[in-house]
Amino acid sequence: MNQRIASVIIAATFGFAVVAPACAAYPEKPIRLVVPYTPAGAADQLARALAQNMGQALGQAVVVENKPGASTKIGATQVARSPADGYTLFLASNSSMVLNPLLYKNFPYDPERDYRIVSIVADIPLVVITNEKSGLDSMQKFVDYAKQHPGKLNYASVGNGNPLHLATELLLGQYGIKATHVPYNGSAPALTSLMSNDTQLMIDVISTSLPLIKDGKIKALAVTSSSRLKVLPDVPSVSEIGNTNYQASTWFGLAVPKSTPDAVVNALRTAIDTTLKNESFQKRFETLGLYVQQPRSQQQIDHFVDEDRIKWKAVIENNRISLD
Numbered sequence: 001m002n003q004r005i006a007s008v009i010i011a012a013t014f015g016f017a018v019v020a021p022a023c024a025a026y027p028e029k030p031i032r033l034v035v036p037y038t039p040a041g042a043a044d045q046l047a048r049a050l051a052q053n054m055g056q057a058l059g060q061a062v063v064v065e066n067k068p069g070a071s072t073k074i075g076a077t078q079v080a081r082s083p084a085d086g087y088t089l090f091l092a093s094n095s096s097m098v099l100n101p102l103l104y105k106n107f108p109y110d111p112e113r114d115y116r117i118v119s120i121v122a123d124i125p126l127v128v129i130t131n132e133k134s135g136l137d138s139m140q141k142f143v144d145y146a147k148q149h150p151g152k153l154n155y156a157s158v159g160n161g162n163p164l165h166l167a168t169e170l171l172l173g174q175y176g177i178k179a180t181h182v183p184y185n186g187s188a189p190a191l192t193s194l195m196s197n198d199t200q201l202m203i204d205v206i207s208t209s210l211p212l213i214k215d216g217k218i219k220a221l222a223v224t225s226s227s228r229l230k231v232l233p234d235v236p237s238v239s240e241i242g243n244t245n246y247q248a249s250t251w252f253g254l255a256v257p258k259s260t261p262d263a264v265v266n267a268l269r270t271a272i273d274t275t276l277k278n279e280s281f282q283k284r285f286e287t288l289g290l291y292v293q294q295p296r297s298q299q300q301i302d303h304f305v306d307e308d309r310i311k312w313k314a315v316i317e318n319n320r321i322s323l324d
Helices: 003-014 043-057 070-080 095-104 137-146 162-175 187-195 207-216 262-276 280-288 298-320
Strands: 031-035 062-067 088-093 113-132 154-157 180-183 200-206 219-223 250-257
Touching: 003 062, 031 043, 031 070, 043 062, 043 088, 043 113, 043 180, 043 262, 043 280, 070 088, 088 095, 088 113, 095 162, 095 250, 095 298, 113 162, 113 207, 113 298, 137 154, 154 162, 154 187, 162 180, 162 200, 162 298, 180 219, 187 200, 187 207, 200 207, 207 219, 219 280, 250 262, 250 298, 262 280
Parallel strands: 031 062, 031 088, 154 180, 154 200
Antiparallel strands: 088 250, 113 200, 113 219, 113 250
């Protein structure tokens, strides 16, 4: 009689448990990290540095695969439909996990149903900017003028429904002021319109605006973080100026398909958390305006994302913003 069959019969007879052979340790092959952005940008740099450090911690290569397009939907949809085995990861953001599903009525994936966010890796505060021609060289001057001349000022964005557009609407709403939205197809034309005074306000990512701020071509009025930033130490935060309820940023995280086993998620989180605690890794991205986050528990991550969803859902609904 086959030895394994005999052992099963004996176990069944006497009530013993049969222990199956242990599964192979994770990971046993290279891991793919899908990045829904083009190569060379800040998000791609973050992903590649993260992949290198995680690969060292896990003992297997983590290979970055760029899948840009459709406001992150192409890459995000692909990973949502991938096997939940820990070998396909996704560089998530608040665009892919929070904003896009709120902005589109018909959406190919559901972040809450299809994804589990393993880590919030980096926070990206924004900067409120204007031009020298406007004469509005402080946040208070802008607010006062806007209140006295409702609808007379224009603000630029890099596109309707973009996080920078939503951050501006949140700011205007909290101050109770009106300005006309002028969306552009990308940062370059939006910043050109600001410098020529066709628009008088814009909220931008710091890494894009910083060279122009240092050259004196645009003026920083405030940063959207809760406190001042090292890259712009002389620029106050909106909160510091007096609007303590205002805070806006974008963020990057790491996500896996929802049913990925807990043991795999724990292995990934351990590798990521080791990377997040690395001081040289943290400092590397400060100059790009990316602030590496401290490790969070799953409960803290879920709460963070839920709060983010509540905040931006209100902005989108109050301003009737849709991309369908």
